[in-house]
Amino acid sequence: MNELPPRKVILESILSPGDAVAMTAAVESLHLAYPGRFITDVRTAAREIWQHNPRITPLQASEPSVELLRVGYDAIHRSNQEPISFLEGYCRGIGDALGLPRLLHCLVNRPYLYLSEGEKTWIDQIREHFTHGRPVPFWLVNAGTKSDFTAKQWPVEFYQQVIDSLAGRVQFVQIGAAGEGQAGHRHSKLSGVIDLVGQTDHRQLIRLAYHAKGGLGPVTYLQHLLAAWQKPYVCLLGGREPAAWVTYPLQATLHTLGALKCCEKNACWKSRIVPLGDGDDKDASDKLCDLPMLGMKQPVAKCMAMIRPGEVVATIERSAYKT
Numbered sequence: 001m002n003e004l005p006p007r008k009v010i011l012e013s014i015l016s017p018g019d020a021v022a023m024t025a026a027v028e029s030l031h032l033a034y035p036g037r038f039i040t041d042v043r044t045a046a047r048e049i050w051q052h053n054p055r056i057t058p059l060q061a062s063e064p065s066v067e068l069l070r071v072g073y074d075a076i077h078r079s080n081q082e083p084i085s086f087l088e089g090y091c092r093g094i095g096d097a098l099g100l101p102r103l104l105h106c107l108v109n110r111p112y113l114y115l116s117e118g119e120k121t122w123i124d125q126i127r128e129h130f131t132h133g134r135p136v137p138f139w140l141v142n143a144g145t146k147s148d149f150t151a152k153q154w155p156v157e158f159y160q161q162v163i164d165s166l167a168g169r170v171q172f173v174q175i176g177a178a179g180e181g182q183a184g185h186r187h188s189k190l191s192g193v194i195d196l197v198g199q200t201d202h203r204q205l206i207r208l209a210y211h212a213k214g215g216l217g218p219v220t221y222l223q224h225l226l227a228a229w230q231k232p233y234v235c236l237l238g239g240r241e242p243a244a245w246v247t248y249p250l251q252a253t254l255h256t257l258g259a260l261k262c263c264e265k266n267a268c269w270k271s272r273i274v275p276l277g278d279g280d281d282k283d284a285s286d287k288l289c290d291l292p293m294l295g296m297k298q299p300v301a302k303c304m305a306m307i308r309p310g311e312v313v314a315t316i317e318r319s320a321y322k323t
Helices: 017-033 074-078 086-097 117-121 125-129 147-152 156-165 202-211 221-228 309-320
Strands: 007-012 038-043 066-070 138-141 171-174 214-217 233-238 251-255
Touching (some): 017 038, 017 086, 074 086, 138 202, 156 309, 221 233
Parallel strands (some): 007 038, 138 171, 138 214
16 A cells, blocks of 8 residues: 655745744654655745754745645633643644644653754854853843833843842843834833844854853743753743743743732733834734833833842843853
8 A cells, every 4th residue: 555645835934033933843843643645845934043954945825736825823811721831732733724633742751953063163242242252151142122012021130130249150142123213112221231133143042051151031932942953041020921932941931920800810921011103003002011111221010020130130140151
């Protein structure tokens, strides 16, 4: 009896680069669960994320027998009721798109990124441009958000307090997309850091994460990159998302779930602190924070402000010296 030829599929996701990094775990799981059954290509944000990935074969939708499938993670809508992770959500979404409902599960605990042998030998941007070739251990910090999800913002003042408290012990490198003009990214300038905001393309950031000792920030692209390289990350979660949805090995998830009425039994999944007047439906009242705090450099949710700088410093101290 002849075996069926492998299915050729292009998996398409129109979401952010961070989502694309998480999606790598689902593609990895698909090939582990069904070896030889699929030939896969992708269409996502930041194609550079998939560079050198052995699970990817270039395909064209116009080729015979190639399927183009839109994938996502509808399981997010059950994340308050089920102990499900982002990676598992993507696996379920791809399984559903392939006609394998509830059969494809996540078989890995992190995203999968790949460097070429040449890339592994390149020195990082810090050594190249800031330390005259001298290797310096560093942590990456993303102290901003995109304007579509400002509810992820931790007080800028708190980031600065953490950096000041660890000065001389931890060198921070601030990263992020450049200002308001690029997809509404907002990154307040910090002092005492090496400033690379707006100075890294996707591949450069992937390599920086590979060389970094750890990272600090909200649920974001940087978190998933560091998870792929199995690096520590202090994730500032507050009460917006379920802890199970975002937690990775080696990463500390600082949340305030259960501490306020608005996130007492479930994560709130709110989008913004205050309306921005940009016409986005995330300005709707049901998507705005119930407990905004307005007396800081940027509006923040109370659940985020409840995470204190000293707690973050102590968490970094536990992680910084074992890597």
